[in-house]
Amino acid sequence: MPQFSRHTRRGRIVIAIGLSALLLGTSACTRIRTHQGYQVDKLLVDSVQPGIDNRASVEGTLGRPSFVSQFGDQDWYYVSRDMRALAFSSPKPVDQTVLRVRFDPAGNVVAVDRMGLDKVASISPMGDTTPTLGRHRSLFDEIFGNIGAVGAGGMGGGGAAGGAGGGPNGS
Secondary structure (H helix, E strand, C coil): CHHHHHHHHHHHHHHHHHHHHHHHHHHCCCEEEEEEECCCCHHHHHHCCCCCCEHHHHHHHHCCCCEECCCCCCCEEEEEEEEEEECCCCCEEEEEEEEEEEECCCCEEEEEEEECHHHCCCCCCCCCCCCCCCCCCCHHHHHHCCCCCCCCCCCCCCCCCCCCCCCCCCC
């Protein structure tokens, strides 16, 4: 009978170690959720009214914008994005809100536009190289291509033309 209880105790220890290793291994694959940018408060956003508010009141209500348009009318943009990633994978956007506040030349609010994740453009570059104009040279051509061209005529190296050197014409 004492041997039976000894095996059970060892079995329980092995099972406990195995379960803790399994729990530790699966916790490394947890989803990571992050928020980037502006914290959208629907009540505050809805309180910005076209024709009533101006730049100062919008800044007082919503705060400073994430960025301001560089061309044309100065629109203000508030960007908010929720991301999700699984352990070490690249993060993917789950939700995105871009709030654009448009102003007239006098600084009064003309419109408040909301855009979501559907407006995000997905681009995927093709290939591992960027096409360029010009000659296609190999690595060795780039490294050793200028050997012998240092003192060649027309390259700015050469002799002292103009007579400021220690030659027969320019003492």
